[in-house]
Amino acid sequence: MVEKSQTNKVLILLSGGIDSTSLVHYYLSKGEKIEAIFFDYGQLSCEREYQSAIAISKHYDIQIKRVNLGFTIRDQEGEFYCRNALFVLAACSFLGNSASYISIGVHSGTPYYDSTPAFIRDTQTILDGYFGGVFRITAPFLEFSKEQVYEYALRESVPIHLTYSCEMGQQEPCGSCLSCIDRRMLDEKSPRKD
Template identity: 45%
Template sequence: MLQSEAQVNLLLSGGVDSAALIAFYLSRGSTVRGVHYNYNQPSFEGERRAVLALAQHYSISLKTIDLGLKIACTQGEYHCRNATLLLASASILPTKQSRFSIGIHAGTPYYDCSKEFLKDIQRIFNGYFSGSVQVEAPFIEFTKKDIFKYCKNAKVPIDITFSCERRGDIPCGECPSCLDRRALDESLGNL
C-alpha cells in the first residue's frame, strides 16, 4: 500500500532497483530521503559510490549508516538482511507517521523479497508503532525486466548504478546481480 504523504525513506543499495525507487517516488511528488547501510558487505565501496552519485543526480538527502556488524551470507543469500535494514531504519530515523520503501521485486527466491515478508514486517511495525509506520515495495509485482523497462522509460541513469554482490571495485561478472545487469545491458537495446 502506498501512502500519499510527502516524505519517504528509501533503502538504497546503489543498484538498479533502488535507483528506480528514487525516480518512482520523485515522479509522485514525494520528498525522498535515502538510507544506505554498511553491513560489511564486499560490495560496499561500489554501492556507496553509486548511492552518492544517485543522490547527487536526483538531489536527494542521503544518510550512510555503519551497522557495526556483518550480516551472514550463505550461497548468495544474506540472512535477514531486508528485515535487519528496515528495523534498523525504523529504530534510528524519526518514525512518527514514517514511510520506508524497499526495492524488492518478483522473481527472486528469497523470503525477504516476497509479499509474505512485506505482510509480516508490516505486522511487526504495527506492533511497535501502532500503524503509524508503513513499509512499501512498489515493485513487488515487477519482474527484473519490468524494472529495467521502467528505468528506461523514466530515464533512470543506470550507468551510475552498481550491481555486484562480491566486489566493491569492479563487478565480478558472475554473481546473480552481475548476471541480471548483463541481461539489462543486452535487453535495453531491444526495449
C-alpha cells in the same frame, strides 16, 4: 493506518543498485519528500555500492545517510538471511514521530522470502506492533519482475549508469558473480532507449 500525503516522508533503502535507484525516481516523480539510507553490513561491495549511492543522491539532490550496522551479514549460497528485515527495523531509528514510509526495492521472481508479499505483510505487522500504524513499509515494485523494473528504469531515464551491481566490490564489475550475470542478461534482453 497512515494516510498518504505530501507531508509523509519516504525513507528509501538505497543500495546503489537499479531497484533502489528506480525507487528514488518513482517517488520523486510523484512529488514525494524522500530521504535515503545506505547500510554497511560488511559486504564486499560496500565501498563501491556507497560510491554509487552517493552519485545517485547527488543526481537526484536528496539526502543520504550511511549507517554501519557494526557486524557482517554473511550470505548462504547467495541469500543474506534477515538482511531486509534488519534494514527495515534499523531504518525506524531514523524516522521522527510523524507518519512515515520505509520503501524497499524488492521485486518478484526470486526464491527469497524477503521478496514476497508475505514478507511485506509480516514486516508491517511488526511495525504496527511497535508503532501502531505510524510507520509503513512500501514496495512499489513487488509485483514487477526484475526485467520490468529494468524496463521501467530505461523508460523513465533513471541514471542506470550510476548504479552498481557487482558482489565482489571491484571498481569495475567482475562480470562473473550472480549480480553481474543478472545485469548482463538484463542488458541483452531489454531494448535500450536511445
